[in-house]
Amino acid sequence: MKMWLWTVVLLAVTTLTFCTPLINELEPGKDWPKRGSVKQPQDEPEITEISTEVPSNTDFKERTPVEFGDEIEEEIAILAKAAEVADTKVDYSGAQVWKVSTEKTGVRATLGRLRRRNLISTWAGNQTYLDVFVKSNALQNVTRIMKRENITFHIVIDDLQKRINEENPPLDENEIELQDRRGHRMTWKQYHRLEDIHGFMDYLAKTYPKIISVNTIGKSYEGRDLKVLRISDGKPTNKAVFIDGGIHAREWISPATVTYLINQIAENFDEESDDIKNIDWYILPVVNPDGYEYTHVKDRLWRKNRKPTIGTRACVGADLNRNFGYRWGGKGASSNPCSDIYRGARAFSEPESKAVSEFIKNSAANFSAYLTYHSYGQYLLYPWGYDTAVPPDHKDLDIVGKSIAAAIENTGGSKYSVGSSSGLLYPASGGSDDWAKAQGIKYAFTIELSDTGRYGFILPTSFIEPVARESLAGVRVLASQIHKL
Template identity: 40%
Template structure:
């Protein structure tokens, strides 16, 4: 599947000579961009927002001239960043073919691992560390791949649990690497045994394995699942959860990259996540969806700009996490609700975890971007990203321990 597309950066909002941002007209400009979201000629790598910030869009050659004319006529500034996306994707494929093969059952943070390699590592951990690691297949993908969850625990039942999933959006390759690093540090670094002494960790490194494999074999920038529709494949699994499903920021058009499905939980992958969250809803005190890209610590709500009742606490925890990450290399994250940071997106997993399951502390972590498309930082960047962000996850753990184990709050 050849992309033959151009990647453009479009800015919303205007600044005057003094650098002051003028928001008047930005909502109209955002609606101009939103009108293209239903068109398969356009792939939004970031969401249109109503403030002075760039929006990343991939455009097919057939639509490029019309799109640029529309931008100019509506006063929207833009810049072409990648003139031929296909060339950059092919160059990456060549690099991956030359990369060393991962040893079966081992983990690497020098390359992006495939789904079977990831599962082999998880199963090996279960065999080598049976006292603390339990692997569980919580479901099958549409194409029959195992959805493997790892529970890391010192033992016991009904314990306070941190739950996280990664790669629900297939093209976000850095997300599984992050999940694997967390697992690796908890299990294979003896200095971290205190992190699972009183708190369990339940982690799914690849929540959308069919889509993830498809990005490696066929279409690098594929985002959705691989279930067949009547005219197009796949559903955006992060619009498929049954909380304000098919609201703002979701589409009922099969070919849209934000297609929410013909019904909520139409996808077996989101059903598996739902069932696990519901089964352990009394134990899970923190939910984290690992995504990329953009350096955001966001939380519900995604379906509305209204703030949650516990907004102050969610922001305060986010600030602790950001401070821990920033202390390593100076990397900083923006903190706030999903809608107010990135735009509306109904039917997302973090909204569902908080609104339907009752997990009050629910977050989406958007990791740093890079590489040819933002979703695949160069392999040399994997280690620095996961190492610095790991400090943020330790900050999350510290807060959960203080609140639910030590009773500080």
């Protein structure tokens, strides 16, 4: 029997996970939940039902922009699996990225046909344009069709693998020497592996034990730690902010920016304003450690986590930002396990998203804000994402969002568009910011970092510090607004 048939598989897995101890103890009741009080996904049997729904050829006009890639992603997933077995990296030599104007009638329908023929996929876009990934062996065919249909486009990246090869050059001797003197390997002049990020967090906890602690709130599917760092002076009146990065594996600028925020607040805490010092900062730099490592060693453009889906064509992973439990499974999320926006078998089916949700729900902290860093496009988005709707306090979110965007522009010149996720971009259900807002967290924002498409996901290391400095300015504005609540 061919393995291409869809099946229904019920998989029960029971795993006992022991909590990792805190690096330094803090007074109970003021900071972390009591040890062992946060139920982890592995603490109870998990029943995973694999969808039998075969991806349909629904008319293009009824699909949201992020759904373009379902079929091509299925093919890419199979190729990536073959590369994994062969112990080689996925090679994107000759592949290109185009910026396509979609304002002309019929453009989106044409792109939909190209997608269904497995000739293109999309990276990002909004109501007026799309960044389109074109496979090397499809360039001639797609170019011919675009010219025939008189569709306006220009080539943004003419050889994707060349851009990948140039993205993250090794450090020079001076930087390596500085690492040795500093006691950790983080530099913000390079995109670092997970080991460096976690080592940096542990270093800070040992160096500043009065204000910093690190806790593992759960494990990824492959057993990597989900490490959260807390910065706090321990005042019981403090409010709290949760920040995360790296939900999508290929968005390297996100963990780089989040670790920069950690470093600046930690190293300069005594000189910080009361707005910063009177907040307990909980920061998870890499929500998706398995996927993040996979982008470094196998496939630079991998997006999802690495949990296998039983009964599919060797397709792996769910989009963690479609797996959160508020309005899960709606618009902008796919039931196809080979899709880049696969929602998972059910809400919180993935250990990474479930660990984050359980931690926030069980924490004694008074969370006033939730920030999740992504790339790219330079957008500052607030709920709702699941549909074209906004929460009752959307005017407050818009005002604060525009204040953050102004601080970013004043610091480095980058212009960020502000609005609801569904209104400014497109509906996408199951997002972490929607879920955080539904938990009663006042300020919930998704921040899509630089750039606007010239480099896209393959942002050179020279951008790390400028982008991160802008983000820090925005965080300072948010901190001041929180104290006005």
